[in-house]
Amino acid sequence: MAYDDQAPKTKQDSPHNVAAEAAILGAILFDNNAFHRVSELLIETDFYNPAHAEIYAVIAKFVPNGKMADGVTLHDEFAKSGKLEAIGGASYLAELLDLAAFGPEIVDYAHIVRDLAIRRELIDIGAVMVSNAAHPKEDIPGAQQIETAEKKLGNLAMRGSARGGFVTFGSAITQSIESATMAFQRDGKIAGISTGLMDLDNKLGGLHNSDLLILAGRPSMGKTSLATNIAYNAAAGYQYETNEQGQRVLNDGAIVGFFSLEMSSEQLATRILAERSGVQSHRIRQGDLERHEYDKLRDAAAELESLPLFIDDTGGISISQLSARARRQKRSLGLDLLIIDYLQLITGSGAKSAQGRVQEVSEITMGLKALAKELNIPIIALSQLSRQVEQRDDKRPQLSDLRESGSIEQDADAVLFVYRESYYLERQEPDDAGEKFAEWQERMERLRNIAEVIVSKQRHGPIGKVELHFDPNITKFSNLDKRYASSEF
Numbered sequence: 038m039a040y041d042d043q044a045p046k047t048k049q050d051s052p053h054n055v056a057a058e059a060a061i062l063g064a065i066l067f068d069n070n071a072f073h074r075v076s077e078l079l080i081e082t083d084f085y086n087p088a089h090a091e092i093y094a095v096i097a098k099f100v101p102n103g104k105m106a107d108g109v110t111l112h113d114e115f116a117k118s119g120k121l122e123a124i125g126g127a128s129y130l131a132e133l134l135d136l137a138a139f140g141p142e143i144v145d146y147a148h149i150v151r152d153l154a155i156r157r158e159l160i161d162i163g164a165v166m167v168s169n170a171a172h173p174k175e176d177i178p179g180a181q182q183i184e185t186a187e188k189k190l191g192n193l194a195m196r197g198s199a200r201g202g203f204v205t206f207g208s209a210i211t212q213s214i215e216s217a218t219m220a221f222q223r224d225g226k227i228a229g230i231s232t233g234l235m236d237l238d239n240k241l242g243g244l245h246n247s248d249l250l251i252l253a254g255r256p257s258m259g260k261t262s263l264a265t266n267i268a269y270n271a272a273a274g275y276q277y278e279t280n281e282q283g284q285r286v287l288n289d290g291a292i293v294g295f296f297s298l299e300m301s302s303e304q305l306a307t308r309i310l311a312e313r314s315g316v317q318s319h320r321i322r323q324g325d326l327e328r329h330e331y332d333k334l335r336d337a338a339a340e341l342e343s344l345p346l347f348i349d350d351t352g353g354i355s356i357s358q359l360s361a362r363a364r365r366q367k368r369s370l371g372l373d374l375l376i377i378d379y380l381q382l383i384t385g386s387g388a389k390s391a392q393g394r395v396q397e398v399s400e401i402t403m404g405l406k407a408l409a410k411e412l413n414i415p416i417i418a419l420s421q422l423s424r425q426v427e428q429r430d431d432k433r434p435q436l437s438d439l440r441e442s443g444s445i446e447q448d449a450d451a452v453l454f455v456y457r458e459s460y461y462l463e464r465q466e467p468d469d470a471g472e473k474f475a476e477w478q479e480r481m482e483r484l485r486n487i488a489e490v491i492v493s494k495q496r497h498g499p500i501g502k503v504e505l506h507f508d509p510n511i512t513k514f515s516n517l518d519k520r521y522a523s524s525e526f
Contacts, residue, residue, distance in 0.1 A: 041195050052156045052333070053085035057146040062092055063137025065100075066130070072100045075171035083154035088124040091115075091132075108134065132332075155193060155224035160423045162189050166264045177240040185263040220417055223413050230374055230415060233270025235516050236503045240492055243302055243452065244271075244374060244415035248497075249406045251380070251445055253420040253434065255427070259488060261300070262377050262512035263455055265308050267417065268293045272346040291373035294347040294366050296359060302348040306341075312513040313337040355384045367412050375412075377405070379419035380445070399444035406448045420445060422454075436493050452494040457507060459484040490515060 061079070063114075064071040080423070081097065084090040095114050098104040108130040115121040138146055166186050169177070229243025242269075244250065254260040274290030297305045311318035313338035316330045326334065347370070349362060356511040366372045377383070385397035402418075409416040422438045441444045446452060460479055467473040488507035492500045506517045 051085065051160065052328060054153055055148055057149045058084050058086055058132055059136040060138040061143055061146050061150065062089060062096070063133040063135070064109070064139065064143045065096055067136055067137045067139070069096075069100050069128065071143055072096060072106070074144055076101075078147040081477050083151050086158070088129070091120060091124050092130075114159055122523045124266075127202040138503065150168045153169070153322060158193055162186065162193070170419070181327050184358060184361065185194040187365060204240055222259050229231075230271055231289070232267045233274070234266070234503075234505060234514065237490055239307070239500065239512070239522075240501060240503050241495065242498055244417070245450075245497065246413045246415060247410045248382060248413060248450040249409050249448060250451045251418045251420050251455065252309075252417055252453045252455065253422050253439055253447040255422050255432075257460060259507060259514065260455045261378050261510060262308065262312075263490070263509075264378055264417060264512045265295075265305065265420055266293050266312065268346055268374075268376055269309055269341075269344070272344040275345050275373075285371060287373055293347070294363060294372050294375045295346065295348045296354065296375070297348055297350045298352055298354060299378060300350065300453045304352040305348055305350070309341060310337055310513060313341060315511055317510050318512070352382070352522055353381075353384060356401045359383060360404060360408050363412060365406060367414075372412060373414055375408075375416045377416065377418045379421065381421050391509045395444065402444050402448040406450075420498070432456070432458075433489075433491065434493075446494065449494060450496045451492065454489075454491040454493060456489045456491060457484075457487070458489075459487065477511045487517070 061071075061075060063500050065075075065235070076097070079093070081090050081094040084093055092111065095111055096106045099110065099114075104110065108127070111130055112121065115124055121127070121147075166182070169182055173182075193496050229241070229245040229248075231238050231240070231243055252260050252264060261314070271291040272293045275292060276288040276290055277285050278288060297306065300308075307318050307321055310316075311321060314321075314333040316326065316334055320326060320330075321334065347366060351358075354362075363372060363375055380398070380401065385400040405416055405418055420439060421436055426432050426434055426438050433456050436452060437447050439452070459481065462477070462484060467477055486506055486508065488505045490503045490505060492503065494500065504517050506515045507513070508515070511515050
């Protein structure tokens with residue numbers, strides 16, 4: 038199946054094995070239960086012989102609906118549709134029974150047929166790539182042609198993987214024990230990737246593979262800063278080993294991918310430089326630096342250069358493009374944690390967009406959750422909150438404050454809100470210098486460097502509040518010294 042019906046077909050002989058196809062079909066016609074052994078592996082278009090594809094399509098229609106698929110019923114079906122002669126007539130249906138496989142080899146034959154179908158698809162994709170690059174019908178930029186080809190290859194890779202289906206409970210238990218063992222042996226007693234923030238790790242148990250976490254907050258609360266802090270901490274702690282099969286096994290930290298859809302990669306890098314060097318980001322941008330500050334900046338830059346942290350700052354990216362790039366990163370350089378800033382800047386497909394923003398966001402969150410499961414990594418997606426927060430006396434966010442909250446809340450495994458009371462208190466400074474001002478000043482000093490991360494939803498653990506230290510000068514979150522926690526005052 039080429040993705041351009043008008044593309045020239047390759048002249049070389051397409052890979053196929055008609056005998057394996059016939060053996061599979063004969064086995065199913067002899068015993069319809071054989072269909073269930075190969076139905077997850079094969080689809081109609083995997084069959085090279087057009088007659089075999091037609092026969093399998095009818096079998097796939099009959100058997101799941103409880104209808105017998107044998108020589109008699111198929112003869113009747115093809116006779117009614119006028120295709121009996123095209124598939125070789127009654128004699129060929131009978132011949133298939135003679136060619137049937139009668140043992141476990143039917144699954145092996147199904148793998149052969151599917152693999153050959155994938156190879157044919159690769160040939161077609163390659164032929165279309167060459168044709169479109171050499172003689173494009175429209176003025177399509179090369180970069181766009183690459184993305185189209187990557188999407189097709191990504192879909193084919195998913196088609197080629199045989200993952201999924203039921204696993205035994207014993208297998209699931211083994212995975213659970215392995216995860217608990219890793220947590221027991223790790224200093225922090227967490228099974229997932231560490232955020233680098235101790236109390237947050239204790240609440241979440243780390244960032245778990247296949248989880249979609251939503252990190253939300255009103256503007257200026259620091260959600261991007263918290264995301265960059267987590268990204269740095271994970272990348273800085275990256276450690277791995279190679280197993281006997283030559284596969285990378287993660288011991289600590291993560292290779293991090295960061296989709297910065299609002300800020301440029303340079304702006305994001307400046308933020309992380311400020312956090313690590315202690316020099317305010319606006320002074321870095323302006324070059325307003327003392328010599329010792331410049332030295333700090335240079336040392337921090339040298340430290341950060343080798344971090345396994347990759348940034349994509351493409352604006353207006355679609356969920357399909359984002360997924361394709363994440364898959365490419367996973368295949369080529371590795372990917373253990375993905376962060377997206379922010380969800381509302383991703384676009385959906387044209388069809389969903391036409392149905393309204395709520396449907397579009399639903400498609401995006403479902404796509405992100407599916408991507409987290411497919412790549413087996415945690416995904417943190419930042420999200421905006423609606424303005425209704427500002428209308429309440431207590432401005433701590435709630436799940437209902439999420440924009441298009443239904444789909445976001447439903448698909449997320451955890452929802453975290455960033456809240457800084459000092460941000461609002463700072464704007465309530467009394468005009469006079471009397472008793473009210475003294476009370477305000479005392480409270481302001483107490484809350485100035487305190488931030489809350491409110492875990493409002495978590496499938497795998499408790500909800501509640503975590504307090505962190507926040508330095509507004511360099512927008513850095515860190516562990517809070519319990520002696521100065523706001524609850525102590």
